Amino acid sequence: MxxxxxxxxxxxxxxxxxxxxxxxxxxxxxxxxxxxxxxxxxxxxxxxxxxxxxxxxxxxxxxxxxxxxxxxxxxxxxxxxxxxxxxxxxxxxxxxxxxxxxxxxxxxxxxxxxxxxxxxxxxxxxxxxxxxxxxxxxxxxxxxxxxxxxxxxxxxxxxxxxxxxxxxxxxxxxxxxxxxxxxxxxxxxxxxxxxxxxxxxxxxxxxxxxxxxxxxxxxxxxxxxxxxxxxxxxxxxxxxxxxxxxxxxxxCGENVTISQLKDFHDEIYDGYREILSGDDPVIHKMKELWCYMVQGFTESERYEKRFHKLHRRSDYEALVREIFTNEEVSLAGFVPPDGWQIPSKEKHSI
Ligand SMILES: Cc1cc2nc3c(=O)[nH]c(=O)nc-3n(C[C@H](O)[C@H](O)[C@H](O)COP(=O)(O)O)c2cc1C
Missing domain, CATH: 3.20.20.70 (Aldolase class I)
Structure with missing residues (x-):
């Protein structure tokens, strides 16, 4: 399969x-x-x-x-x-x-x-x-x-x-x-x-x-x-x-740790920082991804609001650090609202 x-x-x-x-x-x-x-x-x-x-x-x-x-x-x-x-x-x-x-x-x-x-x-x-x-x-x-x-x-x-x-x-x-x-x-x-x-x-x-x-x-x-x-x-x-x-x-029966998830995030973040110019488009891109990724955590609504509000790179990095320090990988209980889709408003630069 x-x-x-x-x-x-x-x-x-x-x-x-x-x-x-x-x-x-x-x-x-x-x-x-x-x-x-x-x-x-x-x-x-x-x-x-x-x-x-x-x-x-x-x-x-x-x-x-x-x-x-x-x-x-x-x-x-x-x-x-x-x-x-x-x-x-x-x-x-x-x-x-x-x-x-x-x-x-x-x-x-x-x-x-x-x-x-x-x-x-x-x-x-x-x-x-x-x-x-x-x-x-x-x-x-x-x-x-x-x-x-x-x-x-x-x-x-x-x-x-x-x-x-x-x-x-x-x-x-x-x-x-x-x-x-x-x-x-x-x-x-x-x-x-x-x-x-x-x-x-x-x-x-x-x-x-x-x-x-x-x-x-x-x-x-x-x-x-x-x-x-x-x-x-x-x-x-x-x-x-x-x-x-x-x-x-x-x-597939594999255990995934929070540090694996963090390394995955960091590679994406570094990748966008390399190819997009300036902090704004990078933060924008990452926020778009986090609209989905917060759903994997228990405090998803709270994180969603905080991501939504932040604009500065230092705030972004602090919030991400907080999530990866406090959270565990969870796979249970993720029930998306009906028709769940994150609308994509930006003109994609990549
Ligand atoms: C934001 C967004 C962008 C999408 N872009 C594409 C696309 O470029 N090509 C495509 O075939 N499907 C696209 N889809 C549809 C997905 O590939 C998939 O068929 C759909 O999300 C249903 O699968 P899921 O319930 O596992 O998400 C998109 C869906 C969403 C929500």
Whole structure:
């Protein structure tokens, strides 16, 4: 069973991915936040820096592309191939209004015919493996069956499914029952994404998915094409892992200490101080990360308010010192509010 880091724009930068990989049980793949092909160049400066092999040494990184323009996709994929990448991921799940109104991200799921034509062009023209990250549809989870029919026509390397529709954003429970039905019906390798906040959440979906695969194996469903482990290929935690970076290590039975968490923090902090100029953008970046990380501590609300108020580097460092001196790594009882998402207001400088 594999585990991948979900892309979170503004959070899972190369600085974050490296620090995570160095201090916790390494993940099998790290997906970059989405790259939007620009009209004149396949990668913007910030995007190029994020995927630069020099900044991702030894990391299994999968760049993600967000577009509905096949030529733009192919051009960006070619630029990524020149950097040494062998797989790219297509974002078909972003629920943001500015993205979906242009027919991209989850907006593309509204039009399976256009999606089919797009997939035909990119699978024809791209030498790299292409994986997909999708939702179940736009408004009704049952839309997934038409989407499945389209997706099953193409040699998709993996299908990462967030089992909600766009209109649900991140609210409510995920439709795990439908994820399991898709697992029964699709010919592709599937990865589960959504609301994995505790080791028990991971255990539960894995148990259910593996039971489905075992049943399929008994019926000789795979017929030598794919193994059970490849059909349900694993999980992709997002917000739960950012809030509690020890989550996957803990699931794998590893003990994580507070000093490990501190070293992880320090590597990210130093990394941003190296590439951002001045204290303000660094503090801003770190505060954004702490919006998630405070959730892993008992005094989360109090810390949240204090982070919110502070602006000076010395205050930031003092608060972080206090947290790492007084706190323990906790993995229990993290229950995020429904639809839990930290809005990202800044124009990301990295
Ligand atoms: C702030 C934020 C930024 C995100 N950025 C991306 C992105 O760039 N690409 C993407 O495919 N998904 C993005 N997502 C969605 C996550 O990858 C993931 O699918 C979602 O958070 C659900 O998983 P979770 O419940 O484990 O967090 C983002 C989510 C959030 C909250």
């Amino acid at each position: 594999r585990a991948y880091l979900a892309p979170l724009e503004g959070i899972t930068t190369h600085v974050y991915r490296n620090a995570y990989h160095h201090h916790f049980r390494p993940l099998d793949k790290y997906f970059t936040p989405f790259i939007v092909p620009a009209s004149k160049r396949p990668l913007r400066t910030r995007e190029r820096r994020d995927v630069d092999p020099e900044n991702n040494k030894g990391l299994p990184v999968i760049p993600q592309i967000l577009t509905n323009d096949a030529a733009g996709f192919l051009e960006t994929a070619e630029a990524l191939e020149a950097l040494g990448y062998t797989e790219v991921n297509l974002n078909l799940g972003c629920p943001s209004g500015t993205v979906t109104s242009r027919g991209k991200g989850a907006g593309f799921l509204k039009d399976p015919y256009a999606l089919d034509a797009f997939l035909e062009q990119i699978f024809d023209g791209c030498r790299l493996k292409i994986s997909l990250k999708t939702r179940l549809g736009w408004a009704d989870p049952e839309e997934v069956w038409e989407i499945l029919n389209v997706i099953d026509r193409y040699p998709v390397s993996e299908w990462i499914l967030h089992p909600r529709v766009r209109q649900e954003f991140y609210r409510g429970e995920t439709h795990r029952d439908i994820f399991l039905e898709v697992l029964k019906k699709s010919r592709h390798s599937l990865i589960y994404n959504g609301n994995l906040f505790t080791a028990e959440d991971i255990r539960q979906i894995c148990g259910e998915a593996e039971a489905v695969c075992a049943g399929m194996q008994e019926q000789d469903h795979f017929a030598g094409v794919m193994s059970c482990q490849d059909h349900f290929a694993g999980v992709m935690p997002g917000r739960g892992l950012i809030a509690q970076p020890a989550l996957w290590s803990h699931y």
